[in-house]
Amino acid sequence: MVKVFIYPSNSLILSDLIDRFGHEPLAVMREVGKKIRTAGLDSPPINITPEDPKIGLKYAAVEVPSGVRGRMALLGPLLEEAEAAVIVMEPDISFGCMGCARTNELVNFLVRTKDIPILELDYPSTEEDAKAFVHMIHDFLEGLGKGGE
Amino acid sequence: MAKESLVKIAQLSCGSEYSGIQKEIDTAASMVDAEIFFPEISTEDVQNVEENFGFKVASPDLKLMMARAKAIVEGKTMADAVLIASCFRCAEGALVRNEIRRYIYANSKIPVISYSFTERTTSGTLLTRLEALTTTARRRSLLAREKQEGLTAGIDSGSTTTKAVIMKDDEIIGTGWVPTIKVVESANEALDNALVEAGITRDEIQAIGVTGYGRFLLSEEFNADLVQEEITVNSKGAVYLANSQLGPSTVIDIGGMDNKAIAVQDGIPGMFTMGGICAGASGRFLEMTAKRLGVDITELGDLAVKGMQQNVEMNSYCIVFGIQSLVNSLAKGSAQEDVAAAACYSVVEQVFEQQLQEIDVKEPLIMVGGSSLIEGIPKAMEELLSIKVTVPPNAQYIGAVGAALLVSGFIDK
Numbered sequence: 001m002v003k004v005f006i007y008p009s010n011s012l013i014l015s016d017l018i019d020r021f022g023h024e025p026l027a028v029m030r031e032v033g034k035k036i037r038t039a040g041l042d043s044p045p046i047n048i049t050p051e052d053p054k055i056g057l058k059y060a061a062v063e064v065p066s067g068v069r070g071r072m073a074l075l076g077p078l079l080e081e082a083e084a085a086v087i088v089m090e091p092d093i094s095f096g097c098m099g100c101a102r103t104n105e106l107v108n109f110l111v112r113t114k115d116i117p118i119l120e121l122d123y124p125s126t127e128e129d130a131k132a133f134v135h136m137i138h139d140f141l142e143g144l145g146k147g148g149e
Numbered sequence: 150m151a152k153e154s155l156v157k158i159a160q161l162s163c164g165s166e167y168s169g170i171q172k173e174i175d176t177a178a179s180m181v182d183a184e185i186f187f188p189e190i191s192t193e194d195v196q197n198v199e200e201n202f203g204f205k206v207a208s209p210d211l212k213l214m215m216a217r218a219k220a221i222v223e224g225k226t227m228a229d230a231v232l233i234a235s236c237f238r239c240a241e242g243a244l245v246r247n248e249i250r251r252y253i254y255a256n257s258k259i260p261v262i263s264y265s266f267t268e269r270t271t272s273g274t275l276l277t278r279l280e281a282l283t284t285t286a287r288r289r290s291l292l293a294r295e296k297q298e299g300l301t302a303g304i305d306s307g308s309t310t311t312k313a314v315i316m317k318d319d320e321i322i323g324t325g326w327v328p329t330i331k332v333v334e335s336a337n338e339a340l341d342n343a344l345v346e347a348g349i350t351r352d353e354i355q356a357i358g359v360t361g362y363g364r365f366l367l368s369e370e371f372n373a374d375l376v377q378e379e380i381t382v383n384s385k386g387a388v389y390l391a392n393s394q395l396g397p398s399t400v401i402d403i404g405g406m407d408n409k410a411i412a413v414q415d416g417i418p419g420m421f422t423m424g425g426i427c428a429g430a431s432g433r434f435l436e437m438t439a440k441r442l443g444v445d446i447t448e449l450g451d452l453a454v455k456g457m458q459q460n461v462e463m464n465s466y467c468i469v470f471g472i473q474s475l476v477n478s479l480a481k482g483s484a485q486e487d488v489a490a491a492a493c494y495s496v497v498e499q500v501f502e503q504q505l506q507e508i509d510v511k512e513p514l515i516m517v518g519g520s521s522l523i524e525g526i527p528k529a530m531e532e533l534l535s536i537k538v539t540v541p542p543n544a545q546y547i548g549a550v551g552a553a554l555l556v557s558g559f560i561d562k
Contacts, residue, residue, distance in 0.1 A: 043172045050169040053268040065236030066268040067164020074167075093209050094192050099163060101207030101241065 002144045005082035005111060007104075009075055011096025014086060017134065021141040026078040028098070048073070060106060071103040079110050084117045084144050086137060091123040117144060156183040156283040159228035161217045161249060163210035164236040170270045174232070177275035181283045188217040188226035204248060211235075211245045218249040222256045230286040232279070233263040251509065254412075254420055260285040261420060263507060278423060281380035285418055292385060292417045295394050297554045299355045302343070304336050304371070305379075305548030306363030309405030309432060310519060313339035314549040315347040315354070316557070323347025324546055332363035333370050340371075358382070358556030360548045362406075375556040379404075379548055384411050384418045386551025387515045390541035397511040401530070402547065403500060403520040405432040410504040412511065422507040430499035432520045434468050438492040441475055442485050446523070449489055453525025456486030458494035471495065493525030494532075501533050515539045517547035 002023045006014040009028040018025035035047040043049045048070055056069025059076045075098075087108060088095065098104060111118060119140040124130040158178055165171045178185045190213075198216040199205045206212060214233070220226045233250050235242030243265065250263045262282050264275070285292065297316045305312040307329060313336070315323035325342030329335045336359075344351060358375035359367040360382045368376040379402070387400040400411040408430060411421040424430060439449040461478045463471065471492075478488055516527050516538050522545055527538040543550060 043169060044175075045171065046166055048167055048169045050268040052167070052169050063238060065164060065239040065242070066168035066170075066266070067236040067239070068167075070164070070167030070169060070268070093195055093212070097209045099208060099210030099213070100167075101209075102239070 002141075003081050003083045004141070004144075005078055005085040007085070007087040007107060007111065008091055008096030009078070009098055009107070011088070011091070013095060014088065014137075017137050018086070018141065021138055023084075023141055023144065026082055028074050028078070031074040031078065059110070065102070067100055068103045068106070071098055071100060072106065075103070075107055079107065079114070082111070082114060082116060084140075085111045085114075085119070086140065087111060087118060087120045089120060089122050095123065153182040153283075154287060156181070156229045156286045157227070158183050158185050158230045158232050158279070158282065159188050159217065159221055159226060160185045160232050160234070161188075161214040162232070162234040163208060163214060163242050163245075164239070165234055165266065168236060168266060168268045168270075170266055170268065173270060173272040174234070174275060176272040177279045180272065180276055181280045183230070183279060183283045185232070186228075188220045188228070190216045190220050190225075194220065202252075204245065206241055206245060208241055211241060214245055215249055218253055221259065222253060228259060230282045231259055231261040232282065233261060234266055237265040237267045239265075247507065250420060250507075254509070260418070263420070263422070277378045277380070278421075280378040281418060281421065284377065284381045289417060291555060291558050292381065293415070294385075294555060294558050295389070295416070298557045299560045300349070300353055301553045301557045301560070302340060302354045302357045303382075303549035303551065303553030303556065304340055304357065304359045304361075304367055305382075305546070305552065306332055306336055306359065306361035306367055307405055307548070308362050309436070311335040311339045311361070311363070312546050312549040313343040314543075314546050314553050315343045315349065316550070316553040317347070321543060321546070321550065323349075324543070324549075326545065329363070332366045336363065336367050336370065355560045356556045358552030360552045373556075374559040375552060377552060377555065380409055380411060380418055380421050380423070382548050382551030382555060383409060383517060384413045384551070385416055385555055386547040386549075387517045387541065388413055388416045389554055390517075390543055390547065390550060391513060391515045391539050392541075393513050393515065393539075399508065399510045399512070399514045401500065401505075401514065401516050402518040403430075403432055403496060403516075403526065404518055405436075407431060408500050408504060410500065410508050412508040420508045422504045424500065424504045430496055430503065432518070434471055434496055435492060435520060435523060435526075437468070437472060438475060438489065441472065441479075442489060444485075450493070450523035450525045452486050453489040453493045453523065454528055456484060456488070456490030456525075458487065458490040458529065460484070460487040461491035463488075463491040463495040490525055490529075493523065494529040496520075497526060497529040497533055501530075505534075510534065510536075512536055513539050515541060517541070517544045519545045521545070
């Protein structure tokens with residue numbers, strides 16, 4: 001099983017595909033879930049506190065908006081764990097979205113700087129494209145083998 | 150504070166959850182008996198909004214903000230007030246924030262405020278802003294009051310000075326102005342001074358209104374009938390004193406600790422901003438300038454109008470650097486008049502750069518508060534904006550006058 005970072009990082013479809021094809025999706029839902037389940041300060045809706053943008057300073061300097069740094073506090077650890085990545089370019093908003101273009105640019109750059117297998121795909125616009133899209137993801141994931149296990 | 154009717158504030162924002170401050174926004178709203186909600190819209194609304202609104206942006210959350218703004222203006226979502234917020238230092242966010250604020254202001258009667266936050270934004274920072282927003286939404290009839298009636302007192306507990314006025318039948322009959330040392334003691338002293346000038350006793354006062362930083366403490370001390378933040382009372386006081394109660398106007402108050410820029414329509418604040426990132430843009434910097442020049446603050450304005458700000462390079466973006474610039478120019482032999490003019494211009498320039506971009510400036514532009522009496526300040530503002538600036542009589546008592554005027558609506562109670 002290989003840890004596969006996905007972009008958009010909250011795409012349920014991508015996360016499900018990675019899971020179905022036998023790998024571990026690195027999705028932001030996991031990080032948010034941890035925050036909500038772990039006892040601590042109650043800061044609804046996703047329990048991010050003003051401490052998180054400070055954690056994000058590891059990835060972006062203080063002059064970067066707090067929303068970018070807060071998002072990086074969630075995404076950064078996933079990037080560090082990543083052994084492979086699937087990136088979908090220009091996705092529809094309903095496919096998954098982190099809301100902030102600057103965060104997206106930084107995340108995509110940081111993924112590409114890692115020495116890991118990366119599959120970059122355009123978001124499909126027709127049914128035929130969608131089938132090919134799933135096949136390409138399948139083939140990529142199959143090519144990853146079983147990772148370190 | 151007494152329980153008031155619930156005000157539903159629509160939040161249009163990007164990044165507040167990820168900055169960890171959503172709880173602060175919710176807390177501030179609950180303190181003023183308001184509830185934050187996010188307007189429901191469809192995915193199609195977001196997908197089509199760039200075309201419908203005409204602004205193409207890269208961040209999906211900003212598209213969401215625009216789609217929600219459209220839903221409010223088109224009446225698909227019912228909101229009593231709107232809070233627009235995005236991350237400080239995000240250029241794309243600032244552009245969208247400004248445009249949707251203008252859009253809502255121009256196309257609805259819903260009060261709107263915009264704010265750029267960091268992870269350090271607290272509920273305390275937001276409280277005054279949301280208090281003003283909910284007051285505008287909740288008390289339009291009170292704010293429509295154009296005349297003071299009966300015998301009322303207004304006390305403005307500011308960060309630097311405490312002001313009190315006594316008003317009777319639409320006239321100011323007594324005033325008091327003392328430095329703020331201890332909030333309650335200073336307010337009592339200011340009120341006593343005003344009572345002596347008016348020739349009446351406390352028992353005769355029919356209603357008391359309090360405002361300013363110390364308003365909550367004063368509310369208990371004086372059993373006040375009206376406890377109101379400065380945005381609302383200053384707007385009301387400004388248009389009342391400037392005899393400009395109907396139509397649009399812009400009110401600017403450079404205070405001791407922060408500044409307010411308010412777009413007013415028929416005496417009711419529509420858009421407003423409260424600055425205060427750095428004391429370099431506040432009355433405090435002017436006080437320090439006067440001290441360094443060895444003159445009284447009341448003499449600084451006279452000095453400034455005789456000087457040429459262009460002769461001195463002044464950077465008061467930060468009060469420390471501002472004072473450094475001041476000391477350096479004096480050391481180089483600059484004239485005191487030029488330094489005074491440069492200090493006034495520097496403060497006004499910051500208000501212009503940081504705050505007047507956030508509201509639509511419409512004439513008449515009314516400057517109020519103690520700083521407006523420093524002649525160099527309105528002069529610098531006139532130069533910068535190329536419009537005439539009005540400083541009404543009693544401008545230094547603006548908050549107290551606004552409170553005394555508004556509280557006369559409570560006399561029957």
